Amino acid sequence: MISRTPFDAVVRERRVLSEHLVRLVLEAPDGLVSTGMPDEWLALTVPGQFQTRYYTVRALDEALLTIDVVVHEQGLVTEWAQTDCVGDVVGIAAPKGSFQPPPDAGWVVLAGDLTALPAMARISETVTTLPVTVHAEISDDPVQDYFARPVEWHHAEPGESALADIVRGLEWPAGPGYFWMGGESAQMREIRRHLRHDVGWDTRHYDVMGYWSGSRGRQVRAVDPGPIYAAGKVAGKSDEQIWADYDEARNT
Numbered sequence: 155m156i157s158r159t160p161f162d163a164v165v166r167e168r169r170v171l172s173e174h175l176v177r178l179v180l181e182a183p184d185g186l187v188s189t190g191m192p193d194e195w196l197a198l199t200v201p202g203q204f205q206t207r208y209y210t211v212r213a214l215d216e217a218l219l220t221i222d223v224v225v226h227e228q229g230l231v232t233e234w235a236q237t238d239c240v241g242d243v244v245g246i247a248a249p250k251g252s253f254q255p256p257p258d259a260g261w262v263v264l265a266g267d268l269t270a271l272p273a274m275a276r277i278s279e280t281v282t283t284l285p286v287t288v289h290a291e292i293s294d295d296p297v298q299d300y301f302a303r304p305v306e307w308h309h310a311e312p313g314e315s316a317l318a319d320i321v322r323g324l325e326w327p328a329g330p331g332y333f334w335m336g337g338e339s340a341q342m343r344e345i346r347r348h349l350r351h352d353v354g355w356d357t358r359h360y361d362v363m364g365y366w367s368g369s370r371g372r373q374v375r376a377v378d379p380g381p382i383y384a385a386g387k388v389a390g391k392s393d394e395q396i397w398a399d400y401d402e403a404r405n406t
């Protein structure tokens with residue numbers, strides 16, 4: 155069977171960034187190449203496990219890969235990342251990304267919970283020609299120096315999210331733009347509906363991704379978003395349709 159995480163990577167450094175966020179710096183394996191998309195993610199398999207989980211590439215230079223892991227109440231990666239994992243060998247896959255503002259976008263707005271912090275920070279560092287506004291929902295104190303630009307922080311109780319309400323209350327900048335959002339799946343579904351029915355944007359102008367599911371506290375089936383994204387693109391689907399397919403695949 156072909157491994158879903160064909161590259162081996164050794165954890166070189168583990169650093170606690172905040173109460174619920176741990177930075178892991180791994181030795182980047184030969185052949186691991188960035189897509190250049192600032193929200194790119196990769197599949198990760200931790201020692202002793204075969205299931206994968208998905209993590210944003212916070213940074214990938216020639217030698218080092220950085221990922222920032224949210225430690226929540228329970229979970230495969232959560233529990234492993236709380237141990238002294240320096241020296242552990244993990245499996246990772248080639249990155250995939252989906253952040254793609256249309257050519258007429260005059261602004262970028264980002265919204266997400268703690269799991270989306272790495273993507274939002276990297277996007278806001280990478281997009282230099284458009285104004286970028288960031289809304290981050292977290293239960294900890296703001297993570298010091300995580301962003302190179304101002305961020306609007308919103309408080310949430312641990313494991314909970316009200317991002318949909320926050321986004322519904324936003325005043326959008328004038329003219330066409332691009333809205334990117336990542337976080338709890340039910341919140342993302344609500345916002346896709348809102349953008350489609352109430353705001354009426356063309357789907358090229360937003361990308362709303364379910365990163366995890368809080369529904370009934372059960373573990374959602376791990377499904378690689380990469381093949382679903384690639385197949386959706388080949389089929390000419392919008393990002394909105396592709397991420398809806400992904401949510402459905404995880405919940406069946």
Ligand SMILES: Cc1cc2nc3c(=O)[nH]c(=O)nc-3n(C[C@H](O)[C@H](O)[C@H](O)COP(=O)(O)OP(=O)(O)OC[C@H]3O[C@@H](n4cnc5c(N)ncnc54)[C@H](O)[C@@H]3O)c2cc1C
Nearest residue numbers: 208209210223224226229230231232269365366367371372
């Ligand atoms: C494209 C993409 C990029 C992502 N990037 C990142 C990233 O950079 N950093 C990051 O930390 N996560 C990221 N995630 C989310 C991460 O993959 C999930 O949170 C994952 O389920 C965590 O795995 P686990 O093994 O710790 O918990 P699991 O074993 O998957 O879940 C155990 C239990 O915890 C609950 N749970 C899962 N995640 C959370 C959470 N965040 N808060 C509260 N409860 C939760 C589940 O509902 C389940 O009941 C990303 C997801 C996607 C799809």
